[in-house]
Ligand SMILES: [Zn+2]
């Protein structure tokens with residue numbers, strides 16, 4: 001008998017034909033000979049085509065029962081392989097754990113004493129009841145669009161309890177588990193079934209054991225997991241929830257560029273179950289797909305009548321009058337707000353999405369900047385470590401004392417990061433306890449928990465942090481939040497720049513005044529007249545979306561049109577450019593003959609053209625016709641060999657066009 005097998009290889013889209021004397025099941029994991037080696041593969045289908053006459057290699061070994069795919073898994077992975085144009089065998093190999101001889105179990109959390117789950121507020125109750133009606137054997141997609149502090153989690157918990165009670169399992173996806181330990185504690189305290197937390201902390205061995213456990217398990221359970229938990233073989237799922245559905249960490253950058261939210265939606269539709277998306281700042285995609293339906297649930301108020309914080313936009317150009325900012329980069333108003341909070345016995349947060357002491361160094365006489373030797377980017381200065389380092393490839397070197405071009409000894413420190421702000425605050429306010437909450441300072445889970453614990457106990461007055469601090473935290477004594485560096489996000493050359501800045505500002509503001517005190521958020525910017533700030537300060541709920549959708553419509557960008565990016569990468573720039581132009585021309589040819597509804601933009605250099613000694617160019621494809629777009633991508637995938645040795649990667653529904 002002959003079989004088509006999806007092998008762990010990019011060759012021929014990973015689909016190869018083998019013969020086997022023994023009968024094989026569809027989904028069976030096998031080891032298959034490929035050249036001189038053996039690779040892992042999965043049986044896709046029986047093959048009785050013309051290949052039968054060829055001299056086929058034979059499959060010698062079934063591999064591992066735990067690694068076999070169910071019918072549902074086969075369907076889901078096949079869809080992903082087609083949609084994201086990624087070889088099926090490689091995709092499955094990446095998604096499944098590694099096979100282990102003596103795996104370690106992953107402990108489930110289960111509470112010995114379950115607490116009573118508080119009642120829903122009338123607003124929450126209404127949403128719950130409407131979604132509850134859909135908890136049947138039918139696919140439905142829901143969006144809870146609720147301001148920060150409106151109690152979305154509370155609605156999720158009631159829905160989960162209901163589904164578990166009916167004997168079915170729940171898959172709960174969130175961008176990041178470790179940053180918010182309180183979240184998991186809450187789940188454990190009110191749900192009376194086993195909860196498995198699935199994050200990057202789970203070891204390879206435990207992942208394998210969990211797969212085995214889940215495949216055999218029939219009891220209702222809860223999986224709370226990050227992106228890759230969307231693949232877990234949970235039997236009898238009754239509900240999938242995607243919290244913070246807008247978050248870009250649901251999108252995988254390397255290898256198969258899938259978005260776990262979209263895979264979750266697809267999975268729910270294949271399983272004929274409901275999927276609930278939730279966010280204070282939904283993606284334009286989700287908003288647009290549900291706004292005019294009965295499955296969109298706005299929650300415009302915080303619980304208990306708590307108010308949203310007041311948001312003030314501060315003009316960072318105040319030193320234009322010749323007045324210097326004494327505590328640069330913090331304006332006088334920001335300093336005053338932090339000082340007031342301190343005097344009132346409260347805490348404050350300062351956000352900047354940049355690490356280090358300064359963004360780059362520049363020679364004061366000749367203007368030389370210190371670029372990374374391997375990447376087209378400047379090295380950042382880290383004062384405590386006395387070094388400059390590249391954020392892309394981690395190359396670092398001791399802080400230079402003279403300019404290599406002109407030997408001048410005055411090197412200006414330009415821009416700022418968390419380290420700078422920490423120092424400014426410490427020097428400006430006597431006795432103020434300031435700590436940093438960023439990747440530079442916090443390197444493991446223990447440090448993270450320790451830092452958060454001490455902040456909760458008020459042993460620290462101000463936390464200066466990056467995005468790590470913006471997600472989901474609830475701090476009792478924080479009513480003051482300062483936001484720096486939003487301009488960089490607003491000015492990023494990408495059609496999603498506004499959406500991302502909006503999401504950052506709303507999420508960050510949401511950390512203020514969570515417990516009923518009047519909250520205050522100060523946003524420093526060089527362009528206070530930017531239209532986005534009107535939506536932010538007025539707490540507009542849907543106006544931003546309507547305006548942004550209109551812009552996307554006019555620019556033919558998602559969600560109105562579909563997009564894909566082709567990345568070409570190679571170490572030799574000349575060869576790369578030649579091949580990029582060839583691919584561009586070939587695509588133009590396709591467009592002119594059959595696919596006139598696909599726009600082809602580029603090739604052009606990537607925003608960061610050189611990364612770790614490799615160069616990248618991009619070609620952007622855009623179309624309102626999904627069929628045509630995928631047809632072009634599919635042909636491109638079949639033709640990759642013609643563009644060797646350049647490495648080509650496709651990204652469908654890109655989050656960032658870099
Ligand atoms: Zn110089």
Ligand SMILES: [Zn+2]
Nearest residue numbers: 372375390393
């Ligand atoms: Zn570098």
